[in-house]
Amino acid sequence: MALNLSLAVPAHAQQQPASAPAGEVFALKLPAASAAAATEANGTVQFIGTATVLIRYQGFTILTDPNFLHKGDHVHLGYGLTAERLTNPAIELDKLPPIDFVVLSHMHEDHFDKLVQEKLPKDTPIVTTKEAAASLGKLGFNRAIGLGKWDQVEVEKGESRMRLTAVPGRHGKAGMQALLPSVMGSMLDFGPTKGAPTYRMYISGDTLVYDDLKAIPQRFPGIDLALLHLGGTRILGVFKVTMDGKDGVELLQIIRPQHAIPIHYNDYDVFKSPLADFAREVKAAGLDQQVSYLAHGETYTFSPRKR
Numbered sequence: 467m468a469l470n471l472s473l474a475v476p477a478h479a480q481q482q483p484a485s486a487p488a489g490e491v492f493a494l495k496l497p498a499a500s501a502a503a504a505t506e507a508n509g510t511v512q513f514i515g516t517a518t519v520l521i522r523y524q525g526f527t528i529l530t531d532p533n534f535l536h537k538g539d540h541v542h543l544g545y546g547l548t549a550e551r552l553t554n555p556a557i558e559l560d561k562l563p564p565i566d567f568v569v570l571s572h573m574h575e576d577h578f579d580k581l582v583q584e585k586l587p588k589d590t591p592i593v594t595t596k597e598a599a600a601s602l603g604k605l606g607f608n609r610a611i612g613l614g615k616w617d618q619v620e621v622e623k624g625e626s627r628m629r630l631t632a633v634p635g636r637h638g639k640a641g642m643q644a645l646l647p648s649v650m651g652s653m654l655d656f657g658p659t660k661g662a663p664t665y666r667m668y669i670s671g672d673t674l675v676y677d678d679l680k681a682i683p684q685r686f687p688g689i690d691l692a693l694l695h696l697g698g699t700r701i702l703g704v705f706k707v708t709m710d711g712k713d714g715v716e717l718l719q720i721i722r723p724q725h726a727i728p729i730h731y732n733d734y735d736v737f738k739s740p741l742a743d744f745a746r747e748v749k750a751a752g753l754d755q756q757v758s759y760l761a762h763g764e765t766y767t768f769s770p771r772k773r
């Protein structure tokens with residue numbers, strides 16, 4: 467397959483206890499940012515819609531699961547299944563600031579749509595699953611980095627450093643894997659490669675809650691912020707393939723982040739669990755103070771955690 471990994475050279479084996487299998491480590495070098503951007507104290511997460519967010523911190527600008535279709539547009543989810551978009555993106559694709567790289571949880575059109583396939587510059591680095599990286603290569607994207615579980619990418623931009631680790635995620639129940647793409651959750655550790663990160667952000671990806679997720683807080687304690695893909699997506703009206711409100715709270719209780727933001731909750735007609743389901747469960751669990759609700763276009767500002 468025509469997959470160019472020129473910027474994704476395996477660096478070195480990760481230091482892990484013997485019980486935790488080490489992932490492969492890739493390197494991504496980006497052109498330096500302006501000094502002002504790199505030294506800004508606070509970071510932001512702007513919610514664009516679906517699972518698309520713009521993360522800006524320490525000079526990095528990261529775009530997740532780019533979906534820029536509009537209300538009334540349809541996406542194909544494989545096997546003749548389609549879904550209709552019910553919302554508009556808060557920002558148009560051609561109005562985005564320059565992007566350092568994209569984090570793509572999996573290859574579904576509500577996460578990487580036809581417009582993005584056509585218009586996103588083909589040399590945009592995209593960090594994703596091995597399966598999605600292969601598909602992106604066929605679409606002409608020449609800087610996709612495909613990760614297996616626990617693989618990492620160390621990103622360097624001038625003086626700024628961050629590291630992304632692919633963590634477990636599974637779209638649907640075990641028996642449904644043949645119908646669904648592989649999914650990765652992402653752990654974004656900002657700050658020096660060695661030692662504690664200045665900010666640790668977890669993105670769930672389209673996953674259900676299952677046992678493997680329990681390994682995430684064991685390997686990555688002290689998560690500052692979690693972005694949760696909710697929606698209780700049902701395919702064929704029956705099979706649940708993303709977390710509903712109750713699952714979202716269950717995941718919070720497993721991951722135990724300082725703070726959480728729900729995303730991927732009302733953008734398609736196949737999303738069957740409204741945000742109110744999650745809000746109700748959050749309240750019942752006494753987690754109100756730990757959750758921020760963003761409407762499309764709204765921004766959450768964070769400061770590095772005092773450790």
Ligand SMILES: [Zn+2]
Pocket residue numbers: 574576577672708730
């Ligand atoms: Zn989705």
